[in-house]
Amino acid sequence: MPADAAADQAGIDRAIVDPRTYADQAACDALFARLRRERPAHWTAPDSVRPFWTISRHADIKDIERQNDRFINDPRLVLTSIADEERVKRITGGNHLLLRTLVNMDDPDHRVYRNLTQPWFMPPNLKKLEAGLAALAREFVDRLEDMDGECDFVRDVAVWYPLRVIMMILGVPREDEALMLKLTQEIFGARDPDMRRGGDTDEKAHVSATVKEFFSYFGALIADRRKNPKDDVASVIANAQIGGKPISEFEALSYYVIIATAGHDTTSSTTAGGLLALMQNPAELAKLRARPDLLRLAIDEMVRWVTPVKHFFRTATVDHDLHGHTIRAGDSLMMCYASANRDEAVFAEPYAFKVDRAPNPHIAFGYGVHLCLGQHLAKMEIRTLYEELLSRLEHVELAGDPAWVEATFVSGLKRLPIRYRMKRKAA
Incomplete structure (x- = not known):
């Protein structure tokens, strides 16, 4: 390979694995636009990381996810x-x-473990949460009203509202929510200097310590729910039977951690990123105010726009041809959702934020058998908060520079300073 081509390849490979890329939307968009155009199946061999194929097009990622017997989640x-x-x-x-x-499991285990809680997260069951979500939304918009027109929307609202919902579902008391937030941020922000545990630069040692703390906390919760089951997801998991035997402690604890972390952080990122998009696109905000019936479409556009989960990997079980390349059995593939949701072949004006975008076939929740378990809850949470927020917010603008978490896996805003004015209450 000529020296210039080798240097270009190395630069692309470094950018793909650099967490700073995903904290810079312009850099991220430029990188993946080029890959979609020139190298949709790109052999990526960065220093210090086992090589893999970077898959950047929407259609290819859907095809891979659809063939869950040929492309499996475990071991990478x-x-x-x-x-x-x-x-x-x-x-x-x-x-x-x-x-x-x-997310680590393949069938048949994946199907069995997913079925334990899937009915809990389906729309008919979620209806019982509507009143509680509406009350929480009012509480957090009341909090905005008490802040004299300026706050960090991430720190003061976006991280706490979905966290409280998930902790309510898990049966975690309010006084423990600060601990849950800290542990969640340490899991997903392990490579961000503002988020990592105690400033530790050893990512896996840091994550391991955080997981141990999660396990210690949820171990006590398991014991309680086995003695005193309640109408919450914690009780469903604690008392689950797998093949006629009680679920293992390790897998029960893992189940709690994934619900507590993934169910919170991604929704928080979309909630904050959606507000930033509305502020940056005032015509879209005006359109949404004039047409509140567009909110459901707007929520899907926020999810597409932010795409909190940037990637997942799959491992090929058989040889597979893709764009003139042979992907060998055992090769890893990085499915880049942040790229797929900007794919020009699928989305008209993919770099425009449109509250009335329809259809909107984004794959921010994944696709196929691993479609996000909590997608209905996430959209319900965001919609409920925005219904309350938009009905009471008269004006909002940036009050400083926003900042994103530096992370290659799950990433969103970590700061969103805003200045705002609430509508006057009727006399």
Whole structure:
């Protein structure tokens, strides 16, 4: 390979695995637009990371996810350095997983474990949460009203509202929510200097310590729900039977952690990122105010626009031809959702935020059998908050520079300073 081409390849490979790329939307968009155009199946071999195929087009990612027998989740799920993979094995005594959750599992286990809680997260069951969500939304918009017209929307609202919903579902008391927030941010922000545990630069040691703290907390919750079951997801998991036997402690604890973390952080990111998009596109905000019936479409556009989960990996079980390349059995593929949701072949004006975008076939919740378990809850939460917010907010604008979490896996805003004015209450 000529020197210039080799340098270009190395630069692309470094950018794909650099968490700073995903904290810079313009850089991220430019990188993946080029890959979709020139290298939709790009062999990626960065220093310190096992090589993989970067898959950037919407259609290809859907096709891979659809063939869940040919492209499996285990053993490689997310982007991790070789050194960190080795640390996990040392920490776990040879296991490649700190957690074993739905996203790590393939069928038949995936289907069995998903079915434990899936009915809980379906719309008919979620109706019982409507009154509680509306009350929480009012509480948080009341909080905005008490802040004298200026706040950090991430710190003061976006991280707390969905966290409270998830903790309510898990049966975690309010006084423990600060701990849950800290642990969640440490899991997903392990490579961000503002988020990592105690400033620790050893990512997997940091995540391992956080997982241990999660396990300690949820271990007590399991014991309580086995003695005193309630109408919450914690009780469903604690008392689950797998193959006629009680669910293992490790897998029950892992189940709690994935609900507590993924169910909160992604919704928080979309809630904040949606408000930023509305502020940056005032005509769209005006359109939404004039047409509140567009809110459901607007929520899907927020999800597409933010795409909090940037990627997942799959491993090929058989050889597969893609764009003139042979993907060999055992090769890893990085499915780049942040790229797929800007794909020009699927979305008209993909770099425009449109509250009335329809259809909107984004894959921010994944696709196929691993479609996000909590997608209905997430959209219900965001819609309920925005119904309350938009009905009471008269004006909103940026009061400083927003900042994003530096992370390759789950990323969103970590700061969103806003200045706003609430509508006057009727006399």
